[in-house]
Amino acid sequence: MYSEKVIDHFTNPRNVGEIENANGVGQVGNAKCGDIMRISMVVENDVIKDIKFKTFGCGAAVATSSMVTEMVKGKSVNEALDISNAAVAEALGGLPEAKLHCSNLAADAVHEAIKDYIQKKTKV
Amino acid sequence: MKRIYLDHSATTPVDPQVAELMMVYFTEYYGNPSSVHSFGRQVHKAIDEAREKVASLIGANPSEITFTSGGTEADNLAIQGAARIRAKKGTHLITSAIEHHAVLDTFKYLAKNGYEITIVPVDEEGLVSVQDIEKAIRPDTILISIMHANNEVGSIQPVAEIGRIAREKGILFHVDAVQSLGKLPIDVNQMNVDLLTISSHKIYGPKGVGALYIRKGVRISPLVFGGSQERKVRSGTENAPGIIGFGKACELAGQRMADENIELVRLRDKLFDGILASIDRVKVNGPRGAKRLPNNVNISINFIEGESLLLSLDLVGIAGSSGSACTSGSLDPSHVLLAMGLSHEVAHGSLRLSLGRQNTDEEIDYVLQELPKIVQRLREMSPLYHKAI
Amino acid sequence: MKRIYLDHSATTPVDPQVAELMMVYFTEYYGNPSSVHSFGRQVHKAIDEAREKVASLIGANPSEITFTSGGTEADNLAIQGAARIRAKKGTHLITSAIEHHAVLDTFKYLAKNGYEITIVPVDEEGLVSVQDIEKAIRPDTILISIMHANNEVGSIQPVAEIGRIAREKGILFHVDAVQSLGKLPIDVNQMNVDLLTISSHKIYGPKGVGALYIRKGVRISPLVFGGSQERKVRSGTENAPGIIGFGKACELAGQRMADENIELVRLRDKLFDGILASIDRVKVNGPRGAKRLPNNVNISINFIEGESLLLSLDLVGIAGSSGSACTSGSLDPSHVLLAMGLSHEVAHGSLRLSLGRQNTDEEIDYVLQELPKIVQRLREMSPLYHKAI
Ligand SMILES: Cc1ncc(COP(=O)(O)O)c(C=O)c1O
Numbered sequence: 077m078y079s080e081k082v083i084d085h086f087t088n089p090r091n092v093g094e095i096e097n098a099n100g101v102g103q104v105g106n107a108k109c110g111d112i113m114r115i116s117m118v119v120e121n122d123v124i125k126d127i128k129f130k131t132f133g134c135g136a137a138v139a140t141s142s143m144v145t146e147m148v149k150g151k152s153v154n155e156a157l158d159i160s161n162a163a164v165a166e167a168l169g170g171l172p173e174a175k176l177h178c179s180n181l182a183a184d185a186v187h188e189a190i191k192d193y194i195q196k197k198t199k200v
Numbered sequence: 201m202k203r204i205y206l207d208h209s210a211t212t213p214v215d216p217q218v219a220e221l222m223m224v225y226f227t228e229y230y231g232n233p234s235s236v237h238s239f240g241r242q243v244h245k246a247i248d249e250a251r252e253k254v255a256s257l258i259g260a261n262p263s264e265i266t267f268t269s270g271g272t273e274a275d276n277l278a279i280q281g282a283a284r285i286r287a288k289k290g291t292h293l294i295t296s297a298i299e300h301h302a303v304l305d306t307f308k309y310l311a312k313n314g315y316e317i318t319i320v321p322v323d324e325e326g327l328v329s330v331q332d333i334e335k336a337i338r339p340d341t342i343l344i345s346i347m348h349a350n351n352e353v354g355s356i357q358p359v360a361e362i363g364r365i366a367r368e369k370g371i372l373f374h375v376d377a378v379q380s381l382g383k384l385p386i387d388v389n390q391m392n393v394d395l396l397t398i399s400s401h402k403i404y405g406p407k408g409v410g411a412l413y414i415r416k417g418v419r420i421s422p423l424v425f426g427g428s429q430e431r432k433v434r435s436g437t438e439n440a441p442g443i444i445g446f447g448k449a450c451e452l453a454g455q456r457m458a459d460e461n462i463e464l465v466r467l468r469d470k471l472f473d474g475i476l477a478s479i480d481r482v483k484v485n486g487p488r489g490a491k492r493l494p495n496n497v498n499i500s501i502n503f504i505e506g507e508s509l510l511l512s513l514d515l516v517g518i519a520g521s522s523g524s525a526c527t528s529g530s531l532d533p534s535h536v537l538l539a540m541g542l543s544h545e546v547a548h549g550s551l552r553l554s555l556g557r558q559n560t561d562e563e564i565d566y567v568l569q570e571l572p573k574i575v576q577r578l579r580e581m582s583p584l585y586h587k588a589i
Numbered sequence: 590m591k592r593i594y595l596d597h598s599a600t601t602p603v604d605p606q607v608a609e610l611m612m613v614y615f616t617e618y619y620g621n622p623s624s625v626h627s628f629g630r631q632v633h634k635a636i637d638e639a640r641e642k643v644a645s646l647i648g649a650n651p652s653e654i655t656f657t658s659g660g661t662e663a664d665n666l667a668i669q670g671a672a673r674i675r676a677k678k679g680t681h682l683i684t685s686a687i688e689h690h691a692v693l694d695t696f697k698y699l700a701k702n703g704y705e706i707t708i709v710p711v712d713e714e715g716l717v718s719v720q721d722i723e724k725a726i727r728p729d730t731i732l733i734s735i736m737h738a739n740n741e742v743g744s745i746q747p748v749a750e751i752g753r754i755a756r757e758k759g760i761l762f763h764v765d766a767v768q769s770l771g772k773l774p775i776d777v778n779q780m781n782v783d784l785l786t787i788s789s790h791k792i793y794g795p796k797g798v799g800a801l802y803i804r805k806g807v808r809i810s811p812l813v814f815g816g817s818q819e820r821k822v823r824s825g826t827e828n829a830p831g832i833i834g835f836g837k838a839c840e841l842a843g844q845r846m847a848d849e850n851i852e853l854v855r856l857r858d859k860l861f862d863g864i865l866a867s868i869d870r871v872k873v874n875g876p877r878g879a880k881r882l883p884n885n886v887n888i889s890i891n892f893i894e895g896e897s898l899l900l901s902l903d904l905v906g907i908a909g910s911s912g913s914a915c916t917s918g919s920l921d922p923s924h925v926l927l928a929m930g931l932s933h934e935v936a937h938g939s940l941r942l943s944l945g946r947q948n949t950d951e952e953i954d955y956v957l958q959e960l961p962k963i964v965q966r967l968r969e970m971s972p973l974y975h976k977a978i
Pocket residue numbers: 209269270271272273275300302347349350351376378379399400401409410824825826
């Protein structure tokens with residue numbers, strides 16, 4: 077069902093947790109299946125220096141969360157905004173069809189966190 | 201790695217005695233039971249014997265047993281078959297909110313095709329109330345379908361009482377006994393049942409075989425037409441090895457049930473008690489004690505999601521199941537847990553461990569050692585957990 | 590006593606390789622293929638592989654294969670399923686007079702439930718004419734169902750041409766290929782088929798498994814509802830060992846068909862020629878040569894009755910079948926032979942010997958030695974015989 081890469085990211089998820097002094101936080105819920113993902117990040121000069129996630133969801137949801145944090149860490153926010161849900165699924169070697177909606181969560185949560193960062197920045 | 205199978209409500213291994221017997225009918229006695237020649241007659245006789253064994257486990261007459269391809273087909277045959285033949289008498293049918301999809305989806309199909317259905321609710325333990333059924337009955341009610349024991353939470357329903365009421369009102373009563381066969385005593389007469397569904401692969405028999413008990417005198421329309429096998433109720437070349445294997449599985453279940461249940465109840469309660477002692481914020485789904493199947497454990501573990509839990513368990517060799525939406529193919533969590541009043545979130549974190557004949561104390565100990573660690577890890581990953589503390 | 594099995598059109602033994610493979614899935618890889626855990630995933634994978642093997646034998650895509658409990662269910666699913674979903678488009682269906690009961694009885698059921706049916710005749714060799722089909726087509730025709738090869742007389746029908754016409758007119762085309770699978774090359778695209786029925790137990794696979802090919806894009810209504818297996822077209826826990834066995838049987842059939850057929854044709858013709866040379870007043874039923882299944886022998890032996898003949902053959906260890914009313918359960922002799930214009934009397938005296946993979950020259954010699962003696966004895970008993978001389 078799941079690729080080895082998905083299982084790897086599920087068993088050894090990268091960047092799990094919550095950053096306390098984050099300046100970008102995004103949380104999305106998957107209305108379809110009731111799952112929740114929260115991303116917190118530290119952005120300096122529009123570059124994502126640190127990022128962590130917390131996810132309540134299935135194997136695919138956890139793996140895509142982990143994957144997306146790896147993909148955007150060290151990237152500029154603009155580059156991160158370009159990373160699509162499909163790209164995350166692809167980076168994991170594909171997801172079962174029934175699980176494709178789970179990957180929608182991961183990129184969306186990152187995008188939300190970036191929006192939060194930009195909003196805070198413009199307020200200051 | 202150890203591999204511990206705790207998903208016996210999904211399916212069971214075939215008992216070695218059953219497999220061995222079937223083997224003979226694959227390669228040696230392979231005739232078509234409808235044939236005149238000795239290759240066929242031998243098989244015909246073996247099917248008759250299997251029919252007796254199946255009948256005997258549920259207190260029925262062999263002529264009241266119709267073999268099908270499984271529990272799903274038997275449920276459909278009972279419900280569609282009764283609905284079609286009684287359509288002139290009435291078009292209202294009653295069932296409960298926690299039935300298997302084979303029943304519920306058949307009801308929904310009928311609801312779109314000229315029938316009216318009432319789905320009675322259950323209480324927070326997953327029990328149907330006899331009063332609710334009684335209140336749902338109308339003059340045009342033709343069928344009531346209530347399961348004997350629920351496949352997810354193991355709750356045992358008051359079928360005999362419901363059957364008595366149905367009998368009084370002249371309404372057909374169908375019982376899905378797929379999960380209770382071989383685990384609870386079944387007597388179609390005491391239970392006042394007209395139609396009863398059973399399935400082989402849940403009792404250490406082969407997959408792809410089941411049966412519908414049809415009380416003598418009760419008529420139903422067939423679903424499939426053809427060679428007139430099974431007294432025309434179910435056409436198609438008989439799955440002889442499967443039927444014969446099912447017969448053997450019923451015989452073994454009858455012999456072993458009493459002893460086995462004592463052991464299952466002991467392991468079940470050890471599992472429950474162990475989990476409740478080592479993990480906080482755990483909810484037992486379904487009743488405890490005598491109103492629960494001897495082999496069923498079902499809990500909701502707050503703040504974690506079922507599929508992640510199953511995957512983690514699988515990685516340490518433990519096989520279970522969950523009512524999580526992420527395992528269901530559809531996007532909703534278990535309709536059974538929702539009907540019992542659980543929130544989506546809590547239903548998502550459900551875990552069913554269903555015990556079987558071969559499970560041991562050491563296996564349960566291993567689960568009790570691994571599960572808390574996994575829960576801890578997943579909770580640390582969960583955005584819901586810290587908020588809650 | 591020797592035991593010679595010449596009833597392969599009724600059913601076949603399970604190939605030892607198939608049985609061995611199934612065994613593993615009974616007792617070792619027994620998980621439910623829908624489960625998340627590794628017990629289930631392994632089985633899921635094996636089912637996928639079986640689906641590929643089945644698809645490959647008929648030139649289909651794996652996603653176009655829906656597993657069922659056998660040929661009868663697949664025929665019913667195709668016909669009832671197509672009729673229900675197309676009812677708004679039209680309610681007229683066409684089939685032939687020599688179809689299997691699984692097709693004909695389903696047509697008759699539909700005829701009683703709001704549909705109109707046309708049953709086209711056959712010629713004296715048991716062949717459907719393309720023109721007859723064409724003439725039967727009406728603007729409201731929604732389905733044509735014609736078998737690939739007949740189970741009683743082995744006649745091979747012009748399905749590709751019928752399919753072409755159906756395609757042109759936008760009518761669904763169903764083919765019952767239960768008897769031709771593994772004996773004739775099948776390509777669903779060349780044959781212009783939308784729905785195609787096959788069954789495992791006729792090709793050395795297990796009983797209780799079959800499949801319906803459903804062309805991509807063609808929709809049909811399910812017969813049974815439930816757990817949404819087989820892309821919701823056929824719910825019910827998958828008969829995993831059966832499906833996997835069927836896959837293996839298809840693989841073997843694909844590898845062996847060409848060589849096997851040469852041998853079958855040789856033995857078939859030896860049997861035909863031998864019988865015609867040693868018994869008088871024998872009529873060959875069905876075409877001879879290339880329009881006949883390689884393994885089918887069917888004759889009518891005047892002045893004797895089929896069941897008596899079968900019993901006598903059985904007593905010397907030979908297993909065959911007959912279109913006699915006495916073997917049919919109903920009181921009419923074979924509808925196939927009657928449709929070919931045989932009188933009741935002659936139809937009664939029919940004998941089908943259907944060859945298989947394991948039959949040998951010695952076995953055929955033995956039949957050719959015993960059959961004339963039996964016929965002689967039975968004719969001496971027959972009141973019709975003396976009158977006729
Ligand atoms: C209560 C209940 N009814 C019906 C079924 C369907 O039976 P089968 O798997 O034989 O189709 C099952 C099992 O899946 C079940 O648990």
